[in-house]
Amino acid sequence: MSWFSWLSTLWPSSVPSLLLVGLVGTQLGLRVGLQVVQTVTCSQWGTPSDQGLFQDGDIVIGGLFNIYYKPPAINHDFTQLPHYKSCTGNLIDISCYSKYSIIYLPLQYVYAMVFALEEINHSTMLLPGVKLGYHIYDSCAFPLWAVQAALSLVGGNSSSCALPVPLIIGGDSSITAQILSRILGPLSLPLMSYTASCSCLSDRSQFPNFFRTMPSDFYQARAIAQLAIHFNWTWIGAVVANNNYGLTIFQEEIQRAGVCLAFVETLNRENIVNEARRAALTIKASTARVILIVTWYTDVRELFLQLTKINVTDRQFLASEAWSTNSDLRQNPVTSKVANGVLGVAIRSSTIPGFEHFLRNLNPSHRPSDKFLREFWQKVFGCTSLPLCNGTESLKGAQHPFTETSELRVTYNVYLAVYAAAHALHNLLSCPNRDSPPGNNLICSLPKHIKPIELMQHLGNLNFTTPQAERFYFQGADIPAKYDLVNWQKTPEGSLKLLLIGRVDGFDIHLNESAIQWSSGSNQVPVSVCSESCPPGTRMANRKGEPVCCFDCIPCAEGEISNKTGSPQCERCPSEFWSNANRTACIPRQLDFLSFNETLGITLTTAAVSGAMVTTAVFVVFLYYRQTPMVRANNSELSFLLLLSLKLCFLCSLVFIGRPSVWSCRFQQAAFGISFVLCVSCLQVKTIVVLAAFRSARPGAEALMKWFGPGQQRGSVCLFTCIQVIICIIWLSLSPPVPQPDLDIPGLKVTLKCAMASVVGFSLVLGYIGLLACTSLLLAFLARKLPDNFNEAKLITFSMLIFCAVWVAFVPAYVSSPGKYAVAVEIFAILASSYGLLFCIFAPKCFIILLRPEKNTKKNLMAR
Template identity: 75%
Template sequence: MSLCLWFLTRCSSTALFLLLQSVVGRQTGLVVVQATVCSRWGVPSDKSLSQDGDVIIGGLFNLYYIPSAVEQGYTKLPTYEPCKGLAVEPLKYTYAMAFAVEEINRNSTLLPGVKLGYRILDSCFRYPWALQGALSMVGGDMHSCNLMASTPQSADGQLVPLLIGAAASTTGIMLSRILGPLSVPVISYLASCPCLSDRTKFPNFFRTIPSDIYQARAMAQLAIRFNWTWIGAVIVNNDYGQLAIQEEIRGKGVCLEFIETVHRETIVNDARRAALKIKASTATVILIFCWYTDVKKLFLELAKRNVTDRQFLASEAWSTSDDLLQDLAISRVASGVLGVAIRSSTIPGFENYLRSMHPSHRPDDEFFREFWQKEFGCTPGILLKTSLPACSGTESLEGVQHPFTDTSQLRVAYNVYLAVYAAAHALHSLLSCPNRDSPPGNNSSTCSSPKHIKPRELLQHLNTVNVTTPQGEMFNFQGADIPAKYDLVNWQNTPAGSLKLVLIGRVDGFDLHLNESAIQWSTGTNQVPVSVCSESCPPGTRKANRKGEPLCCFDCIPCAEGEISNKTGSLHCERCPSEFWSNVERTACVPRQLDFLSFNETLGITLTTAAVSGAAVTTAVFVVFLYYRKTPMVRANNSELSFLLLLSLKLCFLCSLVFIGRPSVWSCRFQQAAFGISFVLCVSCLLVKTLVVLAVFRSARPGAETLMKWFGPGQQRGSVGLFTSVQVVICAIWLSLSPPEPRRDLGFQGSKVTLECSMASVVGFSLVLGYIGLLACTCLLLAFLARKLPDNFNEAKLITFSMLIFCAVWVAFVPAYISSPGKYVVAVEIFAILASSYGLLICIFAPKCFIILCRPEKNTKKHLMAR
């Protein structure tokens, strides 16, 4: 669009002047042609190809090569060098149009009674020449830049109502803008810019090539399909190249390592710079959106630097270029190219048409005469003065293998063919009279005359045309566009060293159909090239973007415990359900292992051994006391309470075993009850013992003889029973209202589910512990008061030490119990039970057993009564 504005502002409004003259001429039925000198344009070629007819359609083709561009400055008016060298492919497009017109004229049903003609001009890849040629066909002949007098010229049979042309999008934009006020339809065979699909801006534009948006998306699909997330790009510096980059990276998950732009004016330096960038890059896949002439310069530079390990993605502008395929100098670099190409088709009879062409049959065809001279090195005819010898007349294209006669894969030529048929069908619709056989008075339909076709009416019919070619292909314009269809091609090596074009798939709209097994990659094998910034993250990890780098460059972070990723390249790790945990590889969720304090594990075995040992030692002490029950040491310390205390200690040791093993409903209830009652029985015995000691020494005072009546054997047993029954009542109420229940704890050691006895009522457990603590503190206080009573063997001292240990253990138990996780809660409680039980057993009975067994001389009444 910018080129169009540049041209319009720097050509002295000549084009606008001609347009206004054309508008006036259309309105009056005559065309006034007036041209002015515009040396900045150069001198367009005066060669043309035409055929008379009732309706003439125009054609614009880039038949000659544009010379190397000259950099235009701002100190003088821009100049153009003349075009030289006939291009073979555009020449074939020209004859595709001529063939289609002749085929339509032979069709008795498409345009009956109407002969279709054409007028074809060369635009030489130059926007001013294309515009001048278009205006000359629409508004009148304009081959000279000399100022001419305004001479009216009849429009009958001379002016074209429709133009087939625009080999470039910029040219299409210009022609549509300039011819839009005249409503002259423009059907392009090669302008593919998506901007031209806008009907509000370009209502008179049509094309038989899909919009580039489909091509770019197809290339993005290829990159995604082969996991090419890290690629380089070389693009032409215009909308054609910029669109490819936008579509390639917009939400497609593809990142670009670099973007190199090339300009036609500085292609040599640009190609050298791009080649150095490609060689230094880490991307192995390179996207190229350029014209084939630019690509050739780039490949030659890469060949100089021996860069042969890159996989190239080709746009349709060069993916089928015979000039590149046959060039041996670039075959090593270009091998394996994967590209999107304009869909190919066949035109029956077209090859015979081309091969039967001869200058003698086409005396006015200057383009074909020049082609004949170039190919056979002779001059057809005797009137032309050239340095070449005259042709013998035996020259023929029948047996020649030449790109001009190769119709195996017609692409752009077929687009031209479709454009002619679209124009013919629109004319058929316009010229058809449904009531032609009706009486004149009843004919309500207005029939157009071939000699007076209005472009506006033709444009209306072109919008609704349905084209059916002789091959049976049907299509209609969807706005300006036709349904998107492409071929996918691959450049493969041949024994001769050159490259051949192999069809490997197709694109139909947004659907990609690809035969991957038929692809030959740049490596020469069937192994798909790898082009990534970072290798895909394996299952069990997730992507973590690197700061300041593209999204395709990332680190792989292992999933946290309890999370998994079971796909390659996961963005996030998923958390496992509550009853499951991640495996070691973090790739799957597995059921959590049940965890509880077991008899089989080391901790369980240790605690079990300690409990059984304590019970065994207690039994041994019981046996010793029973054997020496008549000795003063046993009798002096209330043997009945001593036996009861040993029994309760044994129960304390054994009740710890109930805490080990898999928790169940009954074990959870029984363990707490057994613990609470056993320890209350034990502490009650010590409390009564302490009271008895105090009572004995108090009774020795005058007037206190009756005190011992309250501490006889019956009273002692009753006191122990009373203290114990209170705990029994507390436990019964607790277990009946809100007993402990087995529960799965998911909050600790995530891979395991801890089975534990949950305290449904903390109050109940607190009352059990509190009551034990109350008795223990009372016993400790009384024993402390009685520790200095005069006696050679005062048992109150032993009780004081034992109760100090007992209280210290259970005071430390509370915070340890609260903070311990999982099964260690149970271990802490068992440890407290065993520690306090061992403390009582050792502190109270160890000194007695030592005297009984090792110092029998002290086990006498005299020794015990000594003060």
């Protein structure tokens, strides 16, 4: 059962009874809002003076500390007025239920308050002439007894008829502090806690009268999250308490830092053995190597005992400030097996000059009314009879945790709380705003007439330097966060010692990583991840239905890189760069082009040169046999011009091979366009001449050949060619092709090609060639039925069919070919169409001229 539920069951019967007690023999004047103004007679809360520690003064400060742990039973039969009964049981340490040692830390807190008040009373600078007193009660480690003690302080003490205290130092736990703050809130009475750390208490709208010298858990959670980030722990388990000192704030900070929780186990103290066993089995089964524990010391002890039973000693534990400095876990030989290497956040330690001397000089004979000291003395020295022992006992040479002051943590928080209260009282009594404009002055108070609401205002404006030369001020309810980072390290003797390995100031962490000893006993940082970090060259891909810390590593695509470990995504390289083989860096793309040195370039060059040589050989044959009927009958002048144009077609393909330059890009397209127009023009004119020759043989058509004489033939070829020349000149003048890398094609190698700045110009060149080819094909088709021996039309028809087929297939092949292969396709089209024309037209003639000379006669050619 939680404190809140326990409180709610007792509240209806207990708290009214407490309030009824305060009405016995007391007349209180009330204002609206339940503000206590003044007692008419001495308050009687049924709290005898021997149940606490008291010292009267001009101003009395209240204190609440957990001295005993067993609250008295309450009589709920309503047959008599409830009476305050003191707690029983032994003096307790900070854990309340320690089996192995009694540290009496809360008793040290009590005397830290006493020491601070006495130190202030002897000061000539702080509250001069004003004596501070104290009324310290035992809150019994239960919220309801803290409420009863606080109400006793609010009502005044019957033994001296003292006025109510203007401030209470107490509220040891966050739950107790919340309850007390809500009860004291309508009275505007400040409550200053030295250990309550819940971040919820920073809410000024709910707790306007609350202050603390303990940092908020928000900063502790942020520090733990930063540690997880620093050591790359993305997969951790959590064991938390079933109260507001649980996981909420820690979980928010950890998840905000990108850390995933493998599991969350909640411990209920009412069934701690079974709960701890269940949590231990979860820890053993989990793949998380780092475990965060945010709970009270006693819960941790039971958890470690259960882990020892199942032999789980290889986990790295992160400790919250609630147990990070506990000596019992380190000194217990059973739990120390599990606790080796604990890394924790602890309340900032400090020293209080003179405090150890003060503690060692305490003696019951000097403080006869101090019940706490008397019982402590009896337990330390084994004195159970009165008078106490023989009077020679002393703490000066004793080795006892009560007198250990080398690293004060909560004790120093109590000391700071007293000084904060004193400085606020000093500012209130000295009227610091006396010179401010009218209407803004704070009323100067007298020690006997201090109003808690005025003191609360001054607490909010505090800014002073402590005796340890540290600046102190409140930010709302909180002070600037300061923590120690501690590490539990094994000594040569086998025990564990506490070592300071860093500090936390607000959101800044200062860590000496080399000084850390991990749970493995080495300096090697443990690894706790759901998935290993993705190496450079890969990216993280989340697994469906699993936390973001569980992922697969996917290699980056081509052209993308990741140059660091754990990249969530790959980055695309700039267009001028490409990813290397490992996808870890962008490297400059290599320029690629159809070279004379590669196999494809050599093959095409060989084909082009061979075509040119064959054309030359045919030219030589025709030239040698130019007087024979076969050459003369087929328009020898156009045949020689056709052979010349074919040779140019073969040779112009060589311009496409090699590194493109400004001039080569311009020349190659012009040479290609003009050469093929010259070639196709010759074929077209030859076809027209054949048609005209046979048409002129008909009656009445004798004059037709006058229009197709040698001069007209040369002029027609020249005209057709000049049109292409004009197109090329305009195109190359306005928007010529330029050498440009083709960055759109993926790959490390980028093709340097002649980019067509004007597609229209290139289309006109090809379109004009296609127009002439189609015209030649049509004319040759019309002449296909002429006498065979005199007819070149069939040869021209077949050659033009091949020509057109090649260039029709060229367009999709060119568009779909990547990089330099597009250039190779164009060269192949040039060579294929050139070879088609050469062999289709001249191969049969060469065959007759060279191999069948008997057919190379006029009679044979004139025969039908």
